[in-house]
Amino acid sequence: MSASPRYWIETFGCQMNVHDSQRMEDALVSHGWVAADGEQDADLIVFNTCSVREKAEHKLRSEVGRLRPLKRSRPDLVVAVAGCVAQQEGEKLLSSIRHVDVVVGPDNLAELPVLADTIRMGAPPVARTVFDVDKPTFLVASPSAERGVTAYVTTMKGCDERCSFCVVPYTRGPERYRSMDEIVAEVSALVSRGVREVTLLGQTVNSWMPPDAIDASTSSHDQSPSMRASTSDFAVLLRAIAREVPGLGRLRYTSPHPRHLIPELIDAHAELPVLARHLHLPVQSGSNRLLKRMIRRYTREAYLERVNALRARVPGLTLSTDIIVGFPGETDDDFQETLSLVREAGFVAAFGFKFSPRPFTPALKLADDVPEEVKDARLAALFAAVEEQQKRHLESLVGSEVEVLVEGESRPSQTRVAKIPTRVMGRSERNEIVHLDVAEGRDPSPLVGRFFRARVVRANAHSLQGELREDDVRDLPLATEKPKGRRSLQILAES
């Protein structure tokens, strides 16, 4: 057995959590930890948790409970719960699940290696769930980490919206923004290490503003919608990245809030070729009555007006969304309005969820009055509607050309036993998954990280099959230099 202690991380939930888990790994590795092959040979097991849905929280509790016999046989094993459930429950988790040693909130992840070491030295269980409101820190990728050709970059954390169903403002705290210099520097550093596509991350990513723009005497909670209505700092950030990191091939962001999709941001989409022609724009419901109960602060008409304006400026742009079914008080008519909005907006993908009451949220005061079987039926109808649109969309692309960033080899189909040719996969500028056959005997690895034109020859259930045109490639300069005046990246946290 190696002298270095070993960690194992299980991640639940959103892309923000995936990103946080990678940063926890970086922190552990820089403190001398190495990755375990599985739970059985780990000295530290971390559950990075999600509390947005009740189901995810239940799953976490059963996963942690499953470890009880292992912990009993190996008392030196450190069990940690990180992320949103950790923040929501804090010290209560230590008493409700007795074999948990460390509880660490999203703003305290960099402390995990030290907390784990102190437990290994015999310290009692500990909970750290303190928001860094006064001096926010942002975890950045370790320069040595191998992450492939796509990467996430955090722009902000927390959320100042108060959607009535959502626990995130409670578990992630108020909005805090990272400086433009730090964001551009991290994108540039990633590109110099071979990353070709970056996704900017934030709970309401397009509400980003420079941290120094917030008056010291005014909390960001006080920024009214109207104050932000005419200018988009986020559009300025996108332009700065496009200008200063020419080696970046594609830029995406998630998740934007519809009320910050204003004309200046739409202009950026129309004018910056680096921006993907796809947007994931959560709508949640198509009924104005429910949007009001959800405190989403836009109407169905305003949502459609904005996506139509975006589509008019960026032809061919695809849209995906998040939708909640069975919100308290949702009638059949409300749900029909959601389905009609799905058709009108032409979503080609959607994450659908059944409403579940979450602690500390305003919707707790509303009766959870839509029966479970009705929620199930509405979710199935929603998925059927979106699937039908996705199918039509994919079929409409057969015969056309797409640009594919090759991310790696396609996973072989589980159901096929015959020898199949080597295939690589990537995503198009509109976010379709595209598989490409590679000539027999050809090493596919030199294709990875390059943008190829491909002709679409077939629509699969959820992806496209394309014909690779190896001579039609868009190669980009690597950003080997930091933009002038930028600070270099630190390994763990920057303030």
Ligand code: SF4
């Ligand atoms: S915008 Fe609404 S749904 Fe999104 S994180 Fe904030 S409160 Fe939650």
